[in-house]
Amino acid sequence: MKREHKAEMKARARNIVLKVAYDGTAYHGFQRQTPPVVAVQNILEEKLQVVFGDSIELAASGRTDAGVHAYGQVVNFFTDGRIPTDRIVRAVNSLLPSDIVVRAAGEADRDFSARHSAKSKTYIYRIQRGEVPDPMTARYAWYIRRPLDVAAMREALGCILGTHDFSAFRASGGAPMSPVRTMYEAAVEEAAGNQLVCRIHGNGFLYHMVRNIIGTVANVGLGIITPQRFQEILDGCDRTKAAATAPACGLFLEEVDYGERFHF
Amino acid sequence: MKREHKAEMKARARNIVLKVAYDGTAYHGFQRQTPPVVAVQNILEEKLQVVFGDSIELAASGRTDAGVHAYGQVVNFFTDGRIPTDRIVRAVNSLLPSDIVVRAAGEADRDFSARHSAKSKTYIYRIQRGEVPDPMTARYAWYIRRPLDVAAMREALGCILGTHDFSAFRASGGAPMSPVRTMYEAAVEEAAGNQLVCRIHGNGFLYHMVRNIIGTVANVGLGIITPQRFQEILDGCDRTKAAATAPACGLFLEEVDYGERFHF
Structure with a gap:
């Protein structure tokens, strides 16, 4: 992500954090791939865009390889979307395939990073x-x-x-x-x-x-x-x-x- | 199965009985289907033919529907194949996809039927x-x-x-x-x-x-x-x-x- 683009993303109103579970069998890992190759991130960003109404670029705690699963992957992204935090889980899950599930959603301060804040x-x-x-x-x-x-x-x-x-x-x-x-x-x-x-x-x-x-x-x-x-x-x-x-x-x-x- | 064909099958030397487990998600049920539709039975018969060297027509305890799974489905078939009974499990499993597994094999008397003998x-x-x-x-x-x-x-x-x-x-x-x-x-x-x-x-x-x-x-x-x-x-x-x-x-x-x- 270029620096200006990153700044533009951070100018958005909310920093949303999700806990995500997935069966990685069908995907080429977590990290976004160029279609027709499909990663978990591709699917997740596509559905989050529908729910939040703006283009989503999420960052994860780290990538997982093709075929690796997760119960507690954590991602964050910046958005101007207005859906209340307590409705995110059901809204996103209603769009996701059965092998990817959002388990929890929260809102963090602007400096929180799923990747860099991990202990x-x-x-x-x-x-x-x-x-x-x-x-x-x-x-x-x-x-x-x-x-x-x-x-x-x-x-x-x-x-x-x-x-x-x-x-x-x-x-x-x-x-x-x-x-x-x-x-x-x-x-x-x-x-x-x-x-x-x-x-x-x-x-x-x-x-x-x-x-x-x-x-x-x-x-x-x-x-x-x-x-x-x-x-x-x-x-x-x-x-x-x-x-x-x-x-x-x-x-x-x-x-x-x-x-x-x-x-x- | 026509009556003469059935008699011909029963004229074969051995009545082999298998206990089979499968993840039914990918299959149109247990019972044999006309390709390109694929049932568990299609795959199982295809691999058994390789191991036993003659055409296999198996009978199951009963059909299971599309998407239904099994840990203990039981099937039997007549064969002239000579592979020792204690080698059947590993020989067949080495050919099967990971969602179908033969758990046990045995030989029964000629009148045993996986379907009709079930209690x-x-x-x-x-x-x-x-x-x-x-x-x-x-x-x-x-x-x-x-x-x-x-x-x-x-x-x-x-x-x-x-x-x-x-x-x-x-x-x-x-x-x-x-x-x-x-x-x-x-x-x-x-x-x-x-x-x-x-x-x-x-x-x-x-x-x-x-x-x-x-x-x-x-x-x-x-x-x-x-x-x-x-x-x-x-x-x-x-x-x-x-x-x-x-x-x-x-x-x-x-x-x-x-x-x-x-x-x-």
């Missing part, structure tokens, strides 16, 4: 276990048939807690920013339907970082490497030592936290 | 509650936003227990067979993720019967009619008095029981 994010990664796959979870979990050593996975994932250089789990395509991030939570839980749910909460994430971590944690679960080897890979800061990226379908952007700055 | 079936119907819909359950549950009186729904659904004439809940398109069926279980449970799960186990079901019952039970939950009115509708045997058919997406064929005759 931390929580991702969930779902693994489906079992002798045979489950067609009802195929879109929402990574199916692994061979038995997984959950205790070893828990030990490995625990290594990422605290502040580390995460270069070992950074995709080569990522922007050249600092690879240091702090993780507050890194848990592996056994859930209903023979699923494993990995939950990672941190102050920021590098491109493909969660999926690269999970790919390597899965190798620990399969007994291909030890939790100690996982620790060495993390410490070594060398991407070529980590496992393949885990599939997009298991990943959910669960929550974005803005501290005192904003909450729904 | 009872269990259906599950899922209702998604909540202020906003959940895009991750949109394919697998009926979303109802308004609060539901679960105790009243439970009382209404309980009325179907035992033996009744279910004409009130029979679709007009159904075959002219006896409308009397016996229900062994009819429960409404609150489940994770703010779902209601209705479970109905009976010795047989009329066309659209479960979805028509659920449509009327939902009206009880919404306070539109009382549980007593539900009882009157059941007793009245008049289809025009019951509510609209509940959406296909919430319905799952959970299990087909063959008693001592066959089990996986």
Whole structure:
């Protein structure tokens, strides 16, 4: 967005913030694409324009890749539209397809940015276990048939807690920013339907970082490497030592936290 | 199937029985359709032909409608194919799309029929509650936003227990067979993720019967009619008095029981 254009957008009366859930299976990621390629942002902006009556350019807390899902993506945009805030959710949802849902809407001060004001994010990664796959979870979990050593996975994932250089789990395509991030939570839980749910909460994430971590944690679960080897890979800061990226379908952007700055 | 053709099929060496799960969203029901219309049976027969090496005509416990799912559909077919029974599941699943899965395979005596040997079936119907819909359950549950009186729904659904004439809940398109069926279980449970799960186990079901019952039970939950009115509708045997058919997406064929005759 050019600087003058950005200023023009910010001159509008309201800064609207939305919490959005989506099934990412049908979309080429969150970030706006040139048609006929369709991203979640394309659909969302198109419907918001109908509801608000002006052209909408939204900013998200971050992009999600093709096939990745969200329960708590957060976006904001500037508008002169006058629809009362408490009517936004139902008005927009009445226009959206069933795989995109606005869960909550609010109004923030002009300086709030879904991207820059974010304090931390929580991702969930779902693994489906079992002798045979489950067609009802195929879109929402990574199916692994061979038995997984959950205790070893828990030990490995625990290594990422605290502040580390995460270069070992950074995709080569990522922007050249600092690879240091702090993780507050890194848990592996056994859930209903023979699923494993990995939950990672941190102050920021590098491109493909969660999926690269999970790919390597899965190798620990399969007994291909030890939790100690996982620790060495993390410490070594060398991407070529980590496992393949885990599939997009298991990943959910669960929550974005803005501290005192904003909450729904 | 013509009589001579049927005899020819039964002359084959083996009677194979499969338990099949599918996400019915993309298919025009279970029963074989003329291409380009695609049903689950079309896909399944096509892949079974590759694995078994002869033309496959399978028979199912019953059809399911477009958009209806299954965890435990059961089918059987006659074949001269020689693949060992314990290798069937993985061989077929390696060819199937991710929304159809063979869960188990067995071999039965020649007189076993997935359709005619069935003793009872269990259906599950899922209702998604909540202020906003959940895009991750949109394919697998009926979303109802308004609060539901679960105790009243439970009382209404309980009325179907035992033996009744279910004409009130029979679709007009159904075959002219006896409308009397016996229900062994009819429960409404609150489940994770703010779902209601209705479970109905009976010795047989009329066309659209479960979805028509659920449509009327939902009206009880919404306070539109009382549980007593539900009882009157059941007793009245008049289809025009019951509510609209509940959406296909919430319905799952959970299990087909063959008693001592066959089990996986």
